[in-house]
Amino acid sequence: MKKINGTIIQYFEWYMDCKQNLWNQISENAEKLAQIGITAIWLPPAFKGMGGAYDVGYGAYDLYDLGEFDQKGTIKTKYGSKDEYLNCLQVLKQAGIESYADIVLDHKMGADMLQTIPATKVDWGNHNLEIANQETVRVGTKFKFPGRNRKYSDFEWNWTHFNGIDYNNNTEEHAIFKFKDKEWSSFVDEEYGNFDYLMGADIDFENPEVVEECKRWGKWYVELTDITGFRLDAVKHIPATFYRDWIQYLRRETGKELYTVGEYWTGDVNKLHNYITTTQGEISLFDVPLHYNFYSASKDENYDLAKIFEGTLIKENSAMAVTFVDNHDTQPKQALESFVEPWFKLCAYSLILLRKEGYPCVFYGDLYGIPYSGIEPIYKLEELIRLRKEKAYGNQNDYFDNNNFIGWTREGDEEHIKSGIAVVISKAGDGEKRMYIGEKFAGFTFIDAMENCEEEITIEENGWANFRVKGKSVSVWVKK
Ligand code: CA
Numbered sequence: 309m310k311k312i313n314g315t316i317i318q319y320f321e322w323y324m325d326c327k328q329n330l331w332n333q334i335s336e337n338a339e340k341l342a343q344i345g346i347t348a349i350w351l352p353p354a355f356k357g358m359g360g361a362y363d364v365g366y367g368a369y370d371l372y373d374l375g376e377f378d379q380k381g382t383i384k385t386k387y388g389s390k391d392e393y394l395n396c397l398q399v400l401k402q403a404g405i406e407s408y409a410d411i412v413l414d415h416k417m418g419a420d421m422l423q424t425i426p427a428t429k430v431d432w433g434n435h436n437l438e439i440a441n442q443e444t445v446r447v448g449t450k451f452k453f454p455g456r457n458r459k460y461s462d463f464e465w466n467w468t469h470f471n472g473i474d475y476n477n478n479t480e481e482h483a484i485f486k487f488k489d490k491e492w493s494s495f496v497d498e499e500y501g502n503f504d505y506l507m508g509a510d511i512d513f514e515n516p517e518v519v520e521e522c523k524r525w526g527k528w529y530v531e532l533t534d535i536t537g538f539r540l541d542a543v544k545h546i547p548a549t550f551y552r553d554w555i556q557y558l559r560r561e562t563g564k565e566l567y568t569v570g571e572y573w574t575g576d577v578n579k580l581h582n583y584i585t586t587t588q589g590e591i592s593l594f595d596v597p598l599h600y601n602f603y604s605a606s607k608d609e610n611y612d613l614a615k616i617f618e619g620t621l622i623k624e625n626s627a628m629a630v631t632f633v634d635n636h637d638t639q640p641k642q643a644l645e646s647f648v649e650p651w652f653k654l655c656a657y658s659l660i661l662l663r664k665e666g667y668p669c670v671f672y673g674d675l676y677g678i679p680y681s682g683i684e685p686i687y688k689l690e691e692l693i694r695l696r697k698e699k700a701y702g703n704q705n706d707y708f709d710n711n712n713f714i715g716w717t718r719e720g721d722e723e724h725i726k727s728g729i730a731v732v733i734s735k736a737g738d739g740e741k742r743m744y745i746g747e748k749f750a751g752f753t754f755i756d757a758m759e760n761c762e763e764e765i766t767i768e769e770n771g772w773a774n775f776r777v778k779g780k781s782v783s784v785w786v787k788k
Contacts, residue, residue: 317348356373422447755785758782
């Protein structure tokens with residue numbers, strides 16, 4: 309489900325110090341975001357995590373606590389209160405911006421009580437391999453949510469709703485313990501033999517009570533918040549069949565489109581194809597292979613720019629691809645650290661924002677900086693988002709024919725009077741590319757909106773021109 313010329317922003321980074329006030333900050337910024345061309349926002353997980361006021365949101369504790377109950381030492385979440393969240397979603401709607409909720413269903417953390425049960429230790433490197441006899445373990449699997457006192461739902465979680473956990477309180481041992489009579493789920497990633505288990509108390513989607521509760525919660529969430537779509541966390545650790553059925557159920561029940569993008573973290577595009585097939589095209593995916601291509605291009609002097617789209621989802625199934633440059637997991641000091649080098653950031657963003665294919669997602673940490681890591685905002689990124697909205701329309705002509713210099717043009721269309729661009733990227737020295745942008749621009753003067761090249765270019769009578777670029781940069785040529 310492609311969104312024509314929309315642009316998503318991921319409105320958080322791992323270390324942001326938002327003082328439990330992010331929802332209000334977004335409300336204040338909504339109009340500005342709409343003006344520059346943002347059409348959708350990926351909000352961080354809105355429910356209470358085990359880390360309370362400091363939980364980024366992935367240590368999911370109580371999915372019904374959106375900053376309403378005194379649990380884990382705080383009423384508000386890291387991002388604010390339930391009322392501030394609901395208000396923020398209405399403000400975004402008024403501004404014409406869609407809102408995508410981050411959904412964390414793989415695991416739970418911060419149990420209210422321990423339970424003593426039989427379990428078997430498995431190997432960290434091969435989760436299918438049992439490495440000890442069954443033993444009695446004491447584990448955090450009982451969730452009663454005393455601070456909420458059964459409001460919205462009286463469902464309580466116990467060990468039968470989980471497959472396994474990575475800590476035995478009896479022996480203080482860190483290991484993966486698979487619970488008695490449980491098997492890891494099918495339809496998950498096959499790394500480590502079976503990658504169902506990721507962290508915390510791993511939810512068992514083979515248990516019908518779990519499936520029912522997740523459906524009930526999802527319907528409650530959509531109806532309460534008026535959210536317009538989802539970003540699904542860690543989908544490779546959850547049966548693809550579960551999420552397929554879950555999203556189909558919610559679309560049917562709520563009558564909403566509920567655009568959905570999943571985080572399937574892999575550099576192997578074939579795994580993404582498999583997931584899309586199993587989920588019957590209901591769930592778009594982040595183009596992780598493209599992120600890794602950007603990372604390699606920014607790091608490796610011998611990288612062949614002409615192959616920047618090789619092995620990516622945007623190339624092989626662009627309608628299902630959400631493209632991005634970096635995110636909260638790839639930023640410095642995070643689990644999947646692979647941060648694209650500063651010199652290549654705008655080049656990468658031009659490749660996701662100014663082309664016809666894909667649904668781009670801009671990272672908060674790139675647009676506004678990451679003070680914790682001393683990372684500055686990317687100068688001119690906001691301008692690129694604007695250029696997408698104003699000018700990136702019409703026929704696309706590609707010139708991906710050189711290791712060090714690539715380029716493309718968009719010829720513009722009649723609907724967007726200012727449209728038409730020519731983009732050139734260099735990963736070596738200064739250079740130029742001869743490209744066709746259309747006879748209708750003959751005789752017109754073009755300038756570099758990135759302000760790297762100061763000279764002007766005049767389009768020739770046949771609609772061609774030599775578009776210049778400085779070393780290790782991108783130039784975006786637009787009509788003066
Ligand atoms: Ca799992």
